Amino acid sequence: MTSPRAPGPHSAAALPVFDVAVIGGGLVGSAIAYGLRGSAASIAVLDEGDIALRASRGNFGLVWLQSKGFGLGAYSAWTLGSTRLWPRLAAQLQEETGIDVALEQKGGLTPLMGDYEIEARLAWVHKLMAQPGVEPYEWKLLDHHQAASLVPGLGKDVTGAIWTPHDGIVNPLKLLRAFHTAFDRSGVRYLPHHGVTGIAQQADGGFTLDTPQGPVRARKIVLASGLRNGDLGKMVGIDLPMAPQRGQILVLERTRRLLDTPMVTLRQNDEGSWLVGDSQEEAGYADHITTLPMLATLADRAVRTIPALKEVRAVRAWSALRVRAQDGFPVYEQSASHPGAFIVTCHSGVTLAATHALKLAPMIAAGTLPAELDHFSTRRFHVQKT
């Protein structure tokens, strides 16, 4: 391809200097770019190509509160805030793009099997709720009978469940599509095949991003590149230790809708497919394989949760990597050495999408992250070691 031709669709030729360049076109970067539109004159979203790790396409799609914030109360409160903003985001996306992202917030369950699991989880929740920074919210331990009133065909092995009214689901693929449709309609430039390989700040404070398609220039940048944020962070003086965590998901064939109360391990989506998940493995970057022992464990637990699923066939399985900072909590920070460069890393790009779009984006646009986000800076990884 050396013949001189008109620039192709991915050519960086004649790109303007953008107000903001968001590095990463997944759910985190997309939510922020979406939310910046009112306050930034021009926005670019730089994405990789088809071989990117893409947690945004491999996730479980929960909008979930009850398991968040053990060890950092502020993360629980931050998550609760996002669950409250979610109806607004869903309504806005529907109005703007015509895409219904299938948000349902009817409450959710963590199913528990046996006294040991119940006691351990109960102690865990009490400890979580007692932490400073947690905004109290309604939750209950249900017995089998109460849980069975929410889950048709609940198996007898599920002897209890933790319930909150705040938990729910969304269709994460429709969510990503809605963001990108909004970009098309509002002039946000989506630039695929623009994996960033270098970042330099000019004397005037602007940034130049090196990409395989040539340089992209922007006055502000947001690093939202998932597991790549560890490498990119270093380029703007931020040391962010990342620790990918593999999750395997088993997909069952579509059925008529049965389950309106999602569980952390089992949900039915808006079009009828069932997702079975919540495995957690330290497997480096091996997201190209699934393992039979893990899938068997997932299937066994799903069938114990709703025995009638034994007759429903598995049609797909995949692995994906959770984007996790070393301690599992979100990271929001503006670089001290490279002002104008912001870094955003979190595991829950679906749950936090509403807060990222409606709350975090305006903060980034204003140029400073308020004190309430201090909990989420990388300083927590670098306490004095002397």
Added chain:
Amino acid sequence: MFRRLDAGTSAPRPVRITVDGQALDCREGDSVAAALFAGGIAACRDTAVSGAARGPFCMMGVCYDCLVGIDGRPNQQACMTRVRDGMAVERQIGAREVAV
């Protein structure tokens, strides 16, 4: 729509199945999907989400557009299943149920 080609040397054994209770004569070795086409039935299911009519497309196990109920089991791939005497085939209407 579809017309059988000559079967060549040996005449295949006739097989009788039912489709939604109606008898359909076909031949040993046919897949259920081929038997449906030969019997003039092009749409064997309605989709799970919108309820639009669908029929066999790829004939090789990939597209999942030929799902039918077979002998009481929903969502069977018609193109990957050979006809048997007495087989009861049903149109797959939307998504299957979970029998809780």
